[in-house]
Each structure stands twice: as C-alpha cells, then as structure tokens.
Amino acid sequence: MQSMKKIIFSLLAIILAVTGIPLTGAKAATNIKDLVIDLNVPQVTRDVQDNKLQLNPLHVYEDGDFMLASKNLTWKSSNKNVADVKNGEVTLKGHNGKTFISVSDGTYSDRISIQYKGNQEKILVKKESGSRYDLIGEAIKQMTMEEKVGQMLMPDFRTWKGKNVTVMNDEIAKLVNDYHLGGVILFRENTVTAEQTTKLVHAYQEAAEKYGLLISIDQEGGIVTRLQTGTDFPGNMALGATRSEETAEKVGRAIGEELHALGINMNFGPSLDINNNPDNPVIGVRSFGESPELVANLGNAYIKGLHESGTASTAKHFPGHGDTAVDSHVGLPEVPYDIDRLKKVELYPFQQAMDGGIDAIMTAHVTFPKIDDTKAISKKDGTEIAVPATLSHKVLTGLMREEMGFKGVIVTDAMNMGALADHFGSVDAAIRAVKAGTDILLMPVGIEAVAKGLYEAVNSGDISMDRIEASVERILTLKLNRGIVKEEVGSSLEEKVANAVKVVSSPEHKAIETEAAAKSITLVKNNAALPLKVSAKDKIAVVGYSGYYVDTLADEVKKHHDNVVYINTSGPLTAAQLATVKDAKAIIVGTYTSSVGGRAPNASQMVMTNQLIDATDAPVIAVGIRNPYDVMSYPNVDAYLVQYGFRPASFEASVNTIFGENQPVGKLPVTIYNQDGSVMYGFGHGLSY
Numbered sequence: 220m221q222s223m224k225k226i227i228f229s230l231l232a233i234i235l236a237v238t239g240i241p242l243t244g245a246k247a248a249t250n251i252k253d254l255v256i257d258l259n260v261p262q263v264t265r266d267v268q269d270n271k272l273q274l275n276p277l278h279v280y281e282d283g284d285f286m287l288a289s290k291n292l293t294w295k296s297s298n299k300n301v302a303d304v305k306n307g308e309v310t311l312k313g314h315n316g317k318t319f320i321s322v323s324d325g326t327y328s329d330r331i332s333i334q335y336k337g338n339q340e341k342i343l344v345k346k347e348s349g350s351r352y353d354l355i356g357e358a359i360k361q362m363t364m365e366e367k368v369g370q371m372l373m374p375d376f377r378t379w380k381g382k383n384v385t386v387m388n389d390e391i392a393k394l395v396n397d398y399h400l401g402g403v404i405l406f407r408e409n410t411v412t413a414e415q416t417t418k419l420v421h422a423y424q425e426a427a428e429k430y431g432l433l434i435s436i437d438q439e440g441g442i443v444t445r446l447q448t449g450t451d452f453p454g455n456m457a458l459g460a461t462r463s464e465e466t467a468e469k470v471g472r473a474i475g476e477e478l479h480a481l482g483i484n485m486n487f488g489p490s491l492d493i494n495n496n497p498d499n500p501v502i503g504v505r506s507f508g509e510s511p512e513l514v515a516n517l518g519n520a521y522i523k524g525l526h527e528s529g530t531a532s533t534a535k536h537f538p539g540h541g542d543t544a545v546d547s548h549v550g551l552p553e554v555p556y557d558i559d560r561l562k563k564v565e566l567y568p569f570q571q572a573m574d575g576g577i578d579a580i581m582t583a584h585v586t587f588p589k590i591d592d593t594k595a596i597s598k599k600d601g602t603e604i605a606v607p608a609t610l611s612h613k614v615l616t617g618l619m620r621e622e623m624g625f626k627g628v629i630v631t632d633a634m635n636m637g638a639l640a641d642h643f644g645s646v647d648a649a650i651r652a653v654k655a656g657t658d659i660l661l662m663p664v665g666i667e668a669v670a671k672g673l674y675e676a677v678n679s680g681d682i683s684m685d686r687i688e689a690s691v692e693r694i695l696t697l698k699l700n701r702g703i704v705k706e707e708v709g710s711s712l713e714e715k716v717a718n719a720v721k722v723v724s725s726p727e728h729k730a731i732e733t734e735a736a737a738k739s740i741t742l743v744k745n746n747a748a749l750p751l752k753v754s755a756k757d758k759i760a761v762v763g764y765s766g767y768y769v770d771t772l773a774d775e776v777k778k779h780h781d782n783v784v785y786i787n788t789s790g791p792l793t794a795a796q797l798a799t800v801k802d803a804k805a806i807i808v809g810t811y812t813s814s815v816g817g818r819a820p821n822a823s824q825m826v827m828t829n830q831l832i833d834a835t836d837a838p839v840i841a842v843g844i845r846n847p848y849d850v851m852s853y854p855n856v857d858a859y860l861v862q863y864g865f866r867p868a869s870f871e872a873s874v875n876t877i878f879g880e881n882q883p884v885g886k887l888p889v890t891i892y893n894q895d896g897s898v899m900y901g902f903g904h905g906l907s908y
Contacts, residue, residue: 471524508888
C-alpha cells in the first residue's frame with residue numbers, strides 16, 4: 220500500500236509539474252494523515268502576549284513531514300466569553316472560565332483547552348495528549364541519517380564564484396536540497412535591499428526539501444549590523460549606558476520585527492559577554508557592559524523584545540568572551556578562571572537567559588583550562604594546545620547541559636575562524652564539536668567534506684545515532700516554537716515584499732533608534748566647555764580621520780553652525796592645518812579605537828588630540844566614537860563624550876548634546892582606567908547639564 224501511494228504521488232508530481240500546479244498541494248491532497256495544533260506537541264511552548272496566543276495548524280503526512288495548513292480551515296471557540304479565535308490567533312476576553320479552541324479541515328480536527336483565572340491573573344493552557352502529537356519523534360524516526368545530519372548544518376553563502384550572493388542560483392539550491400540543510404546564515408553581502416533580501420530568503424525556503432530553514436543573521440545592532448537597509452540601532456554598550464530595560468526591549472523587538480518581515484527567523488544576538496577587559500579586541504561595545512547584573516537585565520529585555528516579534532534569539536559567546544585579549548577569529552584566547560568566579564561573573568547572564576527561555580546559545584572558541592584542561596595536537600604547527608569551549612564535552616554537555624540545565628539549541632561560533640580552522644581542520648573540528656554536544660555547526664568549511672565526514676563518523680559508531688537525534692529533536696523543537704514550518708499555501712511573494720518594505724526602516728523604528736541613541740550619550744568630562752555657546756561668526760573646527768567616520772561628525776556639526784572647518788587627519792596636524800584651527804572658538808575632535816594599541820599614548824590619534832589641547836587656546840571637545848576608553852590617553856581634554864558606535868543616529872545624538880539640544884543622561888557601563896591602572900572614571904559615572 221505504501222509503495223502504491225508513492226507511485227501515485229510521483230505520477231501526480233509529474234502531472235502537476237507540467238500543469239504548473241504547486242507540488243505542495245499534491246502532497247496535501249494525497250498524503251495527509253492528521254491535523255494537529257502545534258501547541259499540543261509536547262515540546263512546544265508559547266507565551267500569551269497582550270492577551271493573544273498564536274496557534275498554528277499543522278498537517279501531518281505519511282512520511283513523517285509536517286507543514287503549515289492554510290486552506291479550508293474552520294476555527295471555533297466553545298466559549299467566546301473567554302476567548303475568540305480567528306485564523307489561529309486566540310484573543311482572550313478577560314472573563315473567567317474555560318474554552319476549547321478547535322480547528323478542522325473537514326476531515327481531521329484538533330482542539331486545545333484554555334482557561335482564564337482572572338483573580339489569580341493566570342492563563343492555563345492544557346494540551347491534548349496521545350501518540351498523534353509525537354510529531355517530532357515520528358519525523359525523526361522516518362528521516363534518513365543524511366537528513367538528520369543535514370539539520371545540524373548551517374553554512375554561509377556570502378559569495379559564489381567571486382560574486383556576492385544576492386539572488387538564488389541553481390548550484391546553491393542543489394546544495395540546500397542535496398545535503399538537507401537545516402539552515403543558512405546571511406551576511407551584509409547578501410542583504411542589499413528589503414525587496415531583494417525578501418526574495419532571496421523566500422528562494423532559500425523554496426529550495427528546502429522539507430522542514431522550514433533556519434535563516435539566521437548577526438543583527439546585534441551597533442557595529443555588528445548586517446542589513447544594509449535596516450534601521451541602524453545603537454549597539455549593546457550604548458543600551459548599557461541608557462540603563463533602560465524598556466529601551467533594550469524596544470530595540471530587540473524592532474530588530475526582530477525587521478528580520479521577521481524579511482523572512483529571517485533567527486538572530487545571533489544578543490552578546491551576553493561581559494566586557495571587563497578594556498583590552499578586548501573583539502567584544503568591546505558589543506557587550507552591554509562590565510556588570511553581570513546589567514548584562515543579564517538588559518540582555519533579557521532585548522531577548523524578550525526579539526521573542527515578541529516571533530524571532531528566535533541566541534545568546535553568545537558561551538561561557539564568555541569578554542575577558543580576553545586575543546581575537547578568536549585569528550587566535551586561541553584563554554579565560555583562566557575557576558568555576559566559582561565564572562558563575563559569579565561570566566556565566567551569570569547566560570544562566571539568567573536560560574532561565575528566561577533563550578532559544579539558542581552560541582559557543583566561544585575560547586579555552587577555559589580550569590573547566591577543561593584537555594589538550595590536542597595542533598594541525599597547524601604540531602604543538603600541544605588546549606581544547607576550546609566549542610569542542611569541549613565538559614563545557615557544552617557537562618557545564619551547559621547538566622550543571623546549568625540548558626534545554627535549547629547549542630550553535631557553534633563560525634567554524635571557519637582561525638581558532639578552530641587552523642588548529643583542528645574542518646572535518647575533525649566538526650566531529651569534535653558534535654561529540655562535545657553542539658547541535659548546529661555554523662559555517663562549516665567545505666559543506667560536502669564536513670557532511671561526508673559526519674556520515675562516516677556516524678556509520679563507524681564514532682558518533683552515536685542517539686547523539687545526532689538529540690540534536691535534531693532540539694532543532695525541530697526550536698522550529699516549531701518559532702513557527703518555522705514550510706507552508707502548504709503561503710502568502711504571495713509580492714505580499715511578503717510589500718510588507719518588508721513597509722516594516723524595514725519604518726518611521727516607528729527610526730524613532731526608537733533616535734531615542735536609544737539620545738539616551739546613550741555619556742558626558743564623561745566637562746570643564747565648563749559644554750553645552751557649546753558660539754556666535755554665528757565664530758569658527759568651529761572639527762578634526763579627525765574620515766576613515767574613522769569623523770566626516771559624519773563634521774556633517775552633523777554643520778547642521779548646527781555655518782562656520783565650520785573640517786581637518787581630515789588621523790595623526791598630528793601640519794603647521795598649515797594647525798594655523799587653520801588656531802582661531803577657532805571651539806575644537807571638536809573625534810577619536811576611534813578598538814584596541815589597546817589604538818589608544819596608547821603614542822598612537823597617532825592620541826598624539827593628534829594632545830597636540831590640539833597643548834597648541835591651541837580654544838576648548839577641545841573630544842568624542843569617543845567607539846570604545847569609551849580613549850580619554851585615558853588625553854586626560855587633559857576640556858570635555859569628553861562617548862557615543863559607543865559609528866551609526867548616524869549616534870553622531871546626531873552626540874552633536875545635539877554638544878549644542879545643548881539633548882540632555883546627557885548616559886552612565887558609563889564600564890570603568891575607564893588611567894595608564895597606571897588606577898580608576899579614572901568609575902562604572903556608573905555620567906554628568907549632565
């Protein structure tokens with residue numbers, strides 16, 4: 220009987236391919252065995268938001284697959300005083316009582332119970348039970364080994380044959396299908412416009428054989444912003460300076476809404492690293508700050524906002540990349556602390572995020588010798604090296620799973636980064652990561668080689684099938700929780716594009732961007748230089764390198780004052796340049812650093828700023844464009860503001876503050892030290908007018 224069904228389905232597929240009727244319709248017509256409300260699946264959880272609860276109807280097929288049902292459905296509520304339902308969206312009315320929400324396609328039906336207890340402010344959802352709801356278990360049972368491994372692979376296709384991938388091509392579509400990929404990650408090269416990005420994401424989902432793809436991106440905000448046309452929200456440290464959970468939640472929700480509109484369903488954010496090392500070259504302003512409590516509170520608010528948009532969240536980089544002085548893109552950093560210290564500091568925000576329902580956690584290519592002192596031989600130079608967290612069973616399974624109780628998806632940081640690729644090789648690193656406990660391999664080097672290497676490891680018994688299936692269950696759970704399911708009949712591409720164009724960079728989101736930037740500006744020092752008072756005839760000089768965005772700073776100053784001269788330099792001024800600024804009423808200098816070397820006293824920007832302080836009589840107002848630590852090398856400056864990023868809204872907010880149009884309320888989320896290691900400005904410091 221089963222073979223006869225397959226023959227019939229194949230014939231239908233051929234007929235429908237000729238006639239142009241969608242293949243999914245053929246599958247729906249011939250292979251359906253049930254209709255299930257997704258929230259009845261035991262692994263699925265979903266919160267009520269603003270008295271609304273979304274229920275997704277799933278058609279279940281003979282081959283174990285499931286898809287979002289969308290035609291000829293009838294939804295009903297048995298007690299409309301308690302709740303009403305339309306197209307699966309349940310609206311609670313605020314009256315005590317119980318209702319059954321049911322859905323039917325004319326052949327199959329399902330229901331779920333919802334009870335509201337107003338006196339206790341409780342909403343109780345009671346799932347139906349039975350084997351019919353084991354959708355994930357049944358799907359896994361019928362998947363091939365190759366399909367299971369495929370769910371764990373998330374490559375990037377930034378470029379193809381030397382060109383940026385902005386539209387789908389046949390070769391990529393074939394890889395998605397042949398290797399049964401569970402997801403892909405997009406980068407700035409892939410996301411030019413809202414219309415183009417929506418079409419690309421749509422094409423990826425069309426290429427997937429079954430089980431909707433996780434389409435992920437690093438849209439943290441601030442310096443890590445991948446959408447070319449998205450709203451350029453201030454980053455985490457700017458949010459840390461606002462001290463506002465409400466603002467962090469707004470930003471998280473707005474980022475999620477833009478991603479969701481484009482069809483991107485998973486954000487690799489927020490960073491929950493604690494930036495307690497000023498010399499950190501890779502985290503810096505990507506962190507909310509140096510306080511575990513601040514990072515946890517704002518991180519959870521940001522995550523809540525993402526979830527409100529329907530977008531999956533990812534906390535990174537576990538167990539913590541903040542107290543490192545090496546960039547894991549090029550080397551292998553070490554965090555030397557024991558478990559007691561890690562629990563108090565680095566692990567604290569991750570534990571809070573786990574307890575709060577984070578979807579996924581990204582690992583760090585960082586060694587933690589006090590947690591795992593396992594050694595390996597480097598394939599790069601034959602030396603003995605420590606095994607990083609991404610490849611450590613003690614860190615991923617022992618610490619994260621067993622000790623901290625994380626039930627969600629573990630995803631590696633990029634597998635092509637130097638810390639792994641150089642020392643372990645692409646296939647060996649992938650096998651080690653899976654054995655350690657990871658669920659998703661992000662950006663494996665050579666998708667074909669890594670996939671085949673994992674197949675061989677499973678076939679040889681080096682990796683057990685139970686280990687693979689545990690990961691697949693978590694991945695499918697995440698997909699169901701966030702509604703990442705292929706649709707039998709979805710919205711038209713035209714409708715998706717129209718919605719994306721409306722949502723991305725909407726006026727509402729731009730207003731949130733402006734608000735967050737304004738609240739983040741931190742006035743660290745002010746010797747009566749600010750707010751700036753100048754007459755129309757007075758000259759203002761703006762000094763700094765255009766490659767460090769100081770031209771944007773100058774453009775903003777010109778919006779407030781007509782007589783502005785801009786000196787484009789990254790080092791000490793020439794005699795002619797110095798003569799140009801000597802008669803200025805005020806000098807505004809922008810400095811941009813991301814490393815300890817960049818802000819050393821003898822670094823060119825620092826020498827330039829001190830030259831202006833020493834050689835001119837006008838007040839010198841410095842703007843720390845990125846990291847807040849620059850003032851440690853020009854302590855005698857007249858005024859110093861920090862804006863924590865180079866996006867346009869932050870420059871606008873800084874200059875508005877300089878001219879007294881924005882009241883500075885930001886507080887330092889980190890400590891700024893003197894060159895001798897003593898405290899210059901403490902955590903929480905911030906002046907106002």
